[in-house]
Amino acid sequence: MVSDDELMELKQLIEENYNFSIHNFIKIKPGKSSDTFKLRIRKNDFLCFDRIFEKIFGKSKKDKYLFLKIFFKKTTKEDIEHEAQLLDYLWQNNFPTARILKTNTNTAWVSFGKRYFCIQEYIIGRTYSTYTLPDKYLIQSASLLGQLQTLMNEYSAKDTTSKRVYRDELTNRVSEKDIAKLISHIDVSTSASAELKEYIIESLGYLLSIQPKVAEYIGAFKSMPYVYSHGDYITSQFLCKNGKIRGVIDFSSARETIALSDLMNNYLYSATECINQDFISKEKFMTYVETYIKNSTLPLTRNDYVLMPRVCLCIYFNRSFDAHKNLIKRIEKVGASISRALKKTNQLNNICKYLDENQLTLQEYLCASHSELC
DSSP: OOOHHHHHHHHHHHHHHHSBOOSEEEEEOOOSSEEEEEEEEOGGGBSSOHHHHHHHHOSOOSOEEEEEEEEOTTOOHHHHHHHHHHHHHHHHTTOOOOOBOOOTTSOSOEEETTEEEEEEEOOOOBOOOTTOBOHHHHHHHHHHHHHHHHHHHHHHHHOGGGOOBOOGGGSOOOOHHHHHHHHHHHHTOSSSOHHHHHHHHHHHHHHHHHHHHHHHHHHTOTTSOEEEEOSOOSGGGEEEETTEEEEEOOOTTOEEEETTHHHHHHHHHHBGGGGSTTOOOHHHHHHHHHHHHHTOOOOOOHHHHHHHHHHHHHHHHHHHHHHHHHHHHHHTSTTOOOHHHHHHHHHHHHHHHHHHHTHHHHHHHHHHHTGGGO
């Protein structure tokens, strides 16, 4: 949370570092890496020449908006500079995203106590919650992901200092012992109801039953190619308006990852049918994958497509285990709400079950979408 006193301090820092003042701050739901605000700007709020306003907004005299991100402490100024450089590159290559404004001293960040903040262009559009993305935007998102990964890998080849590598999702970090320990912990807990205990123990029991399979799969992924990608490419990152995705936002998780993981992850979080146990609509999924392929120049092989459902199972297995740990932590915290944690745990476990039970079907769909490889 940002207090009123801190907002006054921010207003002063913005005036000093950007040569404009803020008409008002509009609180937006925080992201994974930052507190966020919509900034309302008027032309006469600029403390310097009109050309600064026109450089950012054009010649319109209407009120304009910018986007303020106040990063959590784990984000460094180097992280912000890397993201700013990447966004500039994408924008220069006609990819729809929001650039980070530079300060008077040509940095992408400003110090704010023990944190940093930056200001970005504001793209008008709405986001959709999990499982509610209309089909027209889902297919567009596949097209944009193909373009995005192509551009990001061209960029990383030119500037390797901007690559952040996170490969921990595909490591065998959850053992049978870890799961059994968590089951024992909740079994003796006095904080959970009998019904809730039964659900958690059954849910963890399922993870325990597939752990040997997941451990075996992970060993086969070491030779798979990694690509530079968004890292959190899901419906909440798309700004949509008038039938078009006008912007893709929040590149703070950009990292090296298995080539098709962002593609699969987006579908499993965004497609409307995924709220049901069926998860995948064959015709829509194949159109989605085909659209991605047409817009990507990455040298993917048959093996990438065949192994992708297994890769996703391993990723969601680790996430599901983490969700169970968080749920138990919430249960044991006095006065804490558990509804969101419980919903997320159930959602991730359902995805694990679907991926586990439909490996061959998903491989068939993926290969059929790129028939010359399979």
